[in-house]
Amino acid sequence: MLNNVIPAFIVGGIICVIGQLFMDLTKANITPSHVLVAYVTSGVILGSLGLYKPLVDIGGAGATVPLSGFGYALAKGALEAAESSGLIGAFTGGIQATAMGIAAALFFGYLVALVFNPKG
């Protein structure tokens, strides 16, 4: 089933290139952290407008693995929960949809910090 790997490579690569251009061509006080916040927020906005789904359809993991994909998942979750549970769903939907990402990062992060030491 390798025929969805190449589109993932290309779409993912292009999304990262946009970020690289942002980092290289803007003023020095735009840090990678700023770029990541911009990516996740753009993912939410594009996802809510239905503009991110085509990228996911074409690129699969190439669109969901970058942080904009995280934003897309947040938007999708919020909209679906708002549809079914109204205002409460607007609050719970995003976190519910991305719970695995947050929980895994927290948990594995803690485990790794227990085992390893920084090398500098």
Added chain:
Amino acid sequence: MATNHLRPPTINITPEEYKEMVQSVTPKPTVLRNVIMAFLVGGFICSLGQVIINFYMIYLGLPLIQAQTAATATLILIGAILTGLGLYDEIVRWGGAGGIIPVTGFANSMVSPALEYKREGYVFGVGGKLFTVAGPILLYGIASSIVVGIVYVVLRYF
């Protein structure tokens, strides 16, 4: 800058002239090389994610949504371990945005402060610092999803 009644700097250059000098002397980033590396490294990590999703769907029979969730967790684990081994900062040094933007970069940004501040204890060190870099990402991501949800509810019912 020194106030007017003190002796001004002896340098024969105005701050505006100096800014131009700095601009001409400061080396610019190697944009083309950075872009190519970002494409290759970012593309590789995303295609790795796709391979993992495929693996979970074909060999473990998971439906798409579960496979995607499991793949996200797997990539996060990979990013965390590579950070612990001291390898992920090298990946970003060469790959730039290709290492920062995928979810493995998000894992790196959570794990690296936890590792770093271990010496300051597990409550204030690891616990307190775990979200120093990831915090803004979660804040703005979740907050904007809530706004989106509220706007949807308002549009739907009014």
Added chain:
Amino acid sequence: MAEKKVGNQTVVFKNPPVVLAGYTVVGPKEGAGPLKDTFDLVLKDTYNGEKSWEKAEMKMLETSMRGAANKVNIPLECIDYSLAGDLLNQLVCSNFASRQIGLPFIGLYGACSTMALSIALGAMLIDGGFATKVLCSASSHHNTAERQYRLPTEQGNQRPLYAQWTVTGAGSLVLSDAGNGPKVTTATIGRIVDFGETDANNMGAAMAPAVADTIINHFNDLNRPSDYYDLVVTGDLGTVGLQLVSDIIRKSNLNIKNLNDCGVMIYKPEQDTHAGGSGCGCSAVVLGGYILNQMFKGELKRVLLIGSGCLHSPTTALQGETLPSIGHAISLEYI
């Protein structure tokens, strides 16, 4: 009337204190650079056998302090003052190392200009008749600086090509009112100059105007010709800052041919540090190692060191402030 003050900012010492010896401790990266044979101790790794990098830096500084005194067989009790500084908050590295040394201690913060500052003040204490022997030290450590000023060390980041690498190194000098060695003949205390640089990664550009200001004042105050010194060396301007300071002083009609920078000297281009070394330890170990060796051998007779410091903090940088900087100059002459 200040009898020893000349011009605007320079002090000429009546009985120039002698630099008896220096001792330098560096990390592995510096020990692989072009000056590797000039250092007294090269560590195998950045932890130095300690549990944290802060503890490692404290041990490095203590080692260099004891080493300098031992080199000339002076018991620590004979030293009147210890002047030391580093980059860490509250100067903890110097504080804890000095706790072990036990001498009357003056902590100094001049960012990366601390070594030059401590030598200037140490020389003033001796020439002013307040001390016969002074220990002047400074240290920095790449990882402690990264943790405090920038990002966690394992965090992925692409450093710009004009960024500098904080030197892991500690250097100490013993100054005395008598003895054989190069003498600290003059000192020019700098003033803070700020030309509006906001990029905390481009410290060379932030510090160049302050360093140029001190150099010009030094030469004007003493009325010395621009070829007076065999070597005019700045602390840690890096390749970008060195180019800028050279351009600025040329525009002020000062034509210094032997201009170099400790940050440029300490690493090879292949070590990929980008613009060179930085940190208090940079000027401390290059001065205490290479420069002092060359002077004792007679290869260099007159050296002007201008330590360069960028006096900002991560907080002010986040608040959008500029980077005020300073340069302190000391002249060493083997007369």
